[in-house]
Amino acid sequence: MNAPIRPDTQLHTRADDGIATGDDLLVTENISLSFGGVRAIADISFDVKKGEIRAIIGPNGAGKTSMLNVINGFYHPQQGTITFRGNKRRRMRPHEAANQGIARTFQNIALFGGMSTLDNLMTGRITLMKRNMLWHAAWFGPAQREEIEHREAVEQIIDFLEIEHIRKTPVGRLPYGLQKRVELGRALAAEPALLLLDEPMAGMNLEEKEDMSRFILDVNQQYGTTIALIEHDMGVVMDLSDRVVVLDYGRKIGDGTPDEVRNNQDVIDAYLGVPHEDA
Amino acid sequence: MSPAFLNLIETTLNGLMAGVMYSLVALGFVLIFKASGIFNFAQGVMALFAALTLVGFQTGQVPFAHLINAIFGTDLHHWGPGVPTFLAILMAMAVMVLMAFLIERLVLKHLVNQEPIILFMATIGLAYFLEGMGDLMWGADIKPMNVGLPSGGSFWWEDVTREWASEGSEYYGMYIDTLDVTAALIAIALVSILTIFSQYTATGRALRAVADDHQAALSVGISLRTIWVIVWSIAGFVALVAGIMWGAKSGVQFSLSLIALKALPVLILGGFTSIPGAIVGGLIIGVGEKLAEAYIGPLVGGAIENWFAYMLALAFLLFRPQGLFGERIIERI
Numbered sequence: 001m002n003a004p005i006r007p008d009t010q011l012h013t014r015a016d017d018g019i020a021t022g023d024d025l026l027v028t029e030n031i032s033l034s035f036g037g038v039r040a041i042a043d044i045s046f047d048v049k050k051g052e053i054r055a056i057i058g059p060n061g062a063g064k065t066s067m068l069n070v071i072n073g074f075y076h077p078q079q080g081t082i083t084f085r086g087n088k089r090r091r092m093r094p095h096e097a098a099n100q101g102i103a104r105t106f107q108n109i110a111l112f113g114g115m116s117t118l119d120n121l122m123t124g125r126i127t128l129m130k131r132n133m134l135w136h137a138a139w140f141g142p143a144q145r146e147e148i149e150h151r152e153a154v155e156q157i158i159d160f161l162e163i164e165h166i167r168k169t170p171v172g173r174l175p176y177g178l179q180k181r182v183e184l185g186r187a188l189a190a191e192p193a194l195l196l197l198d199e200p201m202a203g204m205n206l207e208e209k210e211d212m213s214r215f216i217l218d219v220n221q222q223y224g225t226t227i228a229l230i231e232h233d234m235g236v237v238m239d240l241s242d243r244v245v246v247l248d249y250g251r252k253i254g255d256g257t258p259d260e261v262r263n264n265q266d267v268i269d270a271y272l273g274v275p276h277e278d279a
Numbered sequence: 280m281s282p283a284f285l286n287l288i289e290t291t292l293n294g295l296m297a298g299v300m301y302s303l304v305a306l307g308f309v310l311i312f313k314a315s316g317i318f319n320f321a322q323g324v325m326a327l328f329a330a331l332t333l334v335g336f337q338t339g340q341v342p343f344a345h346l347i348n349a350i351f352g353t354d355l356h357h358w359g360p361g362v363p364t365f366l367a368i369l370m371a372m373a374v375m376v377l378m379a380f381l382i383e384r385l386v387l388k389h390l391v392n393q394e395p396i397i398l399f400m401a402t403i404g405l406a407y408f409l410e411g412m413g414d415l416m417w418g419a420d421i422k423p424m425n426v427g428l429p430s431g432g433s434f435w436w437e438d439v440t441r442e443w444a445s446e447g448s449e450y451y452g453m454y455i456d457t458l459d460v461t462a463a464l465i466a467i468a469l470v471s472i473l474t475i476f477s478q479y480t481a482t483g484r485a486l487r488a489v490a491d492d493h494q495a496a497l498s499v500g501i502s503l504r505t506i507w508v509i510v511w512s513i514a515g516f517v518a519l520v521a522g523i524m525w526g527a528k529s530g531v532q533f534s535l536s537l538i539a540l541k542a543l544p545v546l547i548l549g550g551f552t553s554i555p556g557a558i559v560g561g562l563i564i565g566v567g568e569k570l571a572e573a574y575i576g577p578l579v580g581g582a583i584e585n586w587f588a589y590m591l592a593l594a595f596l597l598f599r600p601q602g603l604f605g606e607r608i609i610e611r612i
Contacts, residue, residue: 098500110495127500
């Protein structure tokens with residue numbers, strides 16, 4: 001039924017939006033967020049340049065995940081602004097963020113457990129479906145044609161992530177490492193301009209970490225997707241990322257290239273402990 | 280075949296038909312519960328309200344006539360002969376969609392992230408509101424529902440089954456109500472459509488996604504509010520169908536809202552999260568009721584049909600609390 005999948009076809013991204021590589025894709029300015037009396041984020045500003053891999057690191061409770069939640073609209077900061085692709089805003093709803101090209105994964109995997117890998121990835125494309133819901137309810141004609149187009153794109157992602165064998169498996173039954181990969185796939189399916197990864201390697205063994213690192217680098221280099229990631233494995237962070245921002249107790253204590261951050265005394269005191277040595 | 284055996288078949292058949300009617304109501308509950316985790320106490324009243332609205336349009340009643348008459352001293356009751364049945368059904372459906380929209384806008388939107396029990400309480404309020412609204416809009420009298428569905432016993436089936444009895448026995452054939460058969464066919468069609476919709480369309484996929492994980496659904500760009508309007512519209516549609524069927528059977532009256540109570544044992548049997556469960560649960564309750572009435576009833580003085588379903592549900596709660604098809608809830612500690 002489907003046209004044959006050509007392995008050489010490109011994954012698409014919303015990269016062609018007039019912002020040149022190296023320019024600001026996302027800028028957060030003076031973001032503050034509290035829950036009642038608890039200050040989760042205090043006056044944090046940083047930027048993500050188009051085409052880079054930006055890491056956010058810091059000890060537990062530093063506000064890293066809160067920062068991601070602010071960026072994709074789960075949390076609304078009390079102060080500060082976020083500029084994404086030139087649009088400045090204070091607050092935003094998550095589905096609007098998704099519509100503007102922000103996709104993410106979660107620290108504790110949030111997949112649609114009862115649905116197959118394929119359905120999970122197809123759901124990831126919901127913002128790209130042009131026909132409205134009523135059309136899709138009709139299922140026939142144009143809606144079905146669109147469905148087939150999206151299915152082709154999803155099959156390419158499945159190829160890319162090497163998860164062909166679990167295409168029809170309900171993801172709730174998959175082992176942890178594969179679930180992480182499917183979750184990445186679902187985020188990629190949205191063809192994001194900015195991909196947020198919350199601890200993509202947490203709980204993985206060495207081999208799985210290597211696989212995941214390779215996928216992240218490939219996504220970044222081949223498809224030009226801008227990535228912001230949170231990760232605790234310093235080896236991975238320093239290898240993968242172009243620039244690193246360091247948070248501690250909701251404040252920014254360091255920002256720069258991996259080398260700069262590694263030698264920053266504040267960062268060493270708060271988080272790294274001793275200067276990082278590659279094993 | 281002996282008449283006794285034929286009677287057993289007849290009782291079972293009638294039980295199945297009654298069960299389909301229960302399934303129809305239970306289905307509405309399951310749809311909303313799956314997608315939003317809300318136990319919608321108002322489902323029965325929605326069926327009543329849908330039926331009242333349909334009959335109102337069909338017979339050309341003026342909505343709020345009593346209210347208007349009381350305030351302005353007028354004597355309004357009907358604006359005309361009413362609209363054709365098909366159009367009336369479409370209009371009633373439009374009203375149910377509008378209702379879904381208003382429920383989202385006025386109730387659910389303000390209760391996001393609240394405990395399930397709070398949402399449940401809200402639906403109790405909604406049930407009373409809708410009941411009063413139905414009364415105010417269309418009046419409290421019992422109305423016949425006539426949408427052209429066949430009803431009455433099937434003579435053909437009586438003739439056919441008479442032949443099955445063994446030679447010489449006094450058997451006059453089985454009674455089966457054509458309305459029940461129609462209801463069964465409509466229910467089968469409804470469930471098939473809903474299943475295809477949820478399995479094979481993008482919107483259905485979004486519905487399943489929301490049912491699975493709200494946060495993840497938000498992050499891929501699904502608007503929960505849109506999904507809720509869709510789910511409540513579908514539940515309104517199912518309520519309309521149930522209202523038509525029950526209304527045709529026993530007239531459109533306010534006791535119709537109590538059929539929701541009959542859906543409870545069905546849900547306990549079938550599981551709150553399973554569409555096939557609602558169907559099978561309804562059938563088991565229907566058949567169980569009729570068989571119990573026919574074979575155990577005489578031993579205990581009869582009239583056990585009314586409580587048998589609840590006994591069955593109680594037994595299920597003891598041994599299989601998640602129902603036949605429901606998801607087993609495992610709490611990690």
